[in-house]
Amino acid sequence: MIIINKRNLFFLISVWLLSTLLSAQNVTISTPHTQLLLSVPNGGTPEQLYYGSRTSDADIRSICETARRRNAYPVYGMGYPCETALSVRHADGNLTLQMAVIGVKETRLTKENATLTVIELKDKVYPFFVNICYKAWQDADVIETWTEIRHEEKKPVQLQQFASAYLPVRRGNVWLSHLSGAWANEGQLCQEALQPGMKVIKNTDGVRNSQSAHAEVMFSLDGKPQENTGRVIGAALCYSGNYKLRIDTQEDDWHHFLAGINEENSWYNLKKEEVFRTPALALTYSDEGMSGCSRKFHQWARLHKLANGNTPRKILLNSWEGVYFDINEQGMDQMMGDIAAMGGELFVMDDGWFGDKYPRKNDSYALGDWTVDKTKLPGGLQSLLDNARKHGIRFGIWLEPEMANTKSELYEKHPEWIIKAPEREVVCARGGTQVVLDLSNPQVQDFIVQTVDELMNSYPDIDYIKWDANASIMNYGSYYLPKDRQSHLYIEYHKGLNNVLERIRTKYPHLLMQACASGGSRVNYGLLPYFGEFWTSDNTDAYQRIYMQWGVSNFYPAIAMASHVSADKNHQTGRRTPLKFRFDVAMSGRLGMEMQPKDMTDGDKEFAKRAIKAYKEIRPIVQHGDLYRLVSPYDKVGFASLMYATPEKDKAVFFAYRMEYLLNQVTPRVRMTGLDPDKQYKLIDMTPLKENKKNFLDGKVLSGKLLLEEGVEVPFSGEYSSVVMQLIEVK
């Protein structure tokens, strides 16, 4: 007879637990420095065991034996009374799901340098299937995860909740960092300790999705977020439409993170055999703080998520703040000549160049009528392109292809192409007449592709398109979608948009396009594969840009962040700042200008010329180097500082900005990061006000060790002073 006491009970449980663990199939998904560990027992529930830095085989075995497990994709209806990733109404009205593993497939995607792991699930009763997919990049520390949902039931199944992914984050002192804001104040960094309750970050605009909240977050696992230390998980939903991120913290030991399309007013009636693919959630992990996490996102973005991520971006002048709608041939020629003389490489003609029956004299007319306004530009686009060539620069153009004005020939011809319920009157946006085209309609998709085709076929020299989008969905409803698919509009709009952009990208792979949407409303990883950059904000005030660019840099690389020097005084805030400060801020992103050069003094033009020359020198480091954020403007210590370094650590650029100016104010030394302690670096002042008046650090050779451990005194002078120093290894 076996007497069961506490000791051998423990032994028996351990043996049972171990044999269960060993019989369960474990799947390891790895990138160069990170790892996700899952248990996928055949016929059982897939579970997540670990997500963090890459570990040894021995540690993986230990994790399997000891880790607390969480359902890898919780579904609604059977034994899971918590927030779920998926809930449906089956064809027969049943609301429950019970998914079990039926297979695991691993494929090497050689061309992409990634591995794809698919966990196949089937409901225990219904012919309802979910594939959980994990794409692990082998040259960047990002794992993308999404689901593919389908069924073989007789009638449509309604998807009521369909998150892309679920990630359990172990409770402790976990902090959330995310971006929020408003028009002209986008990308504000918000940080908070996660508390019990539900935190929801979502978007309902329909067309654009980052004017206020963003679909990217970081979880700092070791207390208050630090830039260069501590463990951090980063997550970015790669989607251009309405999204919802949920972080649910209840009575148990986990923060439950769920991310996906916002299902509100978007219930999806899935037909038999149709596959519903959710957008990918990109996950990364770093033990080098938030900056470490950012560097991983940036590297992945440049390699895989950004159109032409390896091509340096040109220095441009955009016409908007210089002339607004007042476009004419002579004015464009003058601006092109001026930017060329300052060393710029591209001129972009913004809004106001088009419209025949309804000339675009202001924002109430002509969207949709993409023909040149011959009164403003009698020589047409060809003459502008010829002038650009004459000045030795490239030419780009503004479009807002997803929109129309009710005062346009397009609307007169196709009133049924706009988004609106047939029975309702039109609610208009910008200019009192702006409406959104119904991109769920393939005819509308073709029209947009044709618009770009006609432009590019007639003028193959066009080098750049600024693709704007200045309205939200205000009229809910579609002439095109059938009655039982009206609730698909938000989703179909973005499928349509992706289709259009995919076709354009395939035809014109080298054309650089900027994602603009009333400023920074389209900063998302759903659209970036089609665009090379985004317009960060309509607010070009350098001072306020420091906050916005700092926020956005958490998830997006400098090469994608359009940052323009604008007029003094600034058109949005009325603030007056020195030209040097404006350049120094814009040079930490993708440098451009957004002002009327003919209003600049000769001295200003001279400075701009030198600053542009300096940017060309540091451009490879800023646009392709590693970012280290040093002193946050949000910490309110009177200044902000960041730097970029090459991966080889032989070159770096250091930026510092005075955020507050008080007499005899104490300014701490700034310790640098990202340098090699064993190297010697020469410091070069890149943007002195006068060529012969460089700051006191210029020309000094300092060791990496000193710069890392002791730092430097920042050579600030007065209000709105700023510094751009290049560091070059001295052998």
Ligand code: DGJ
């Ligand atoms: C909004 C954009 O954000 C601006 O840069 C400018 O292009 C205007 N639209 C033009 O209408």
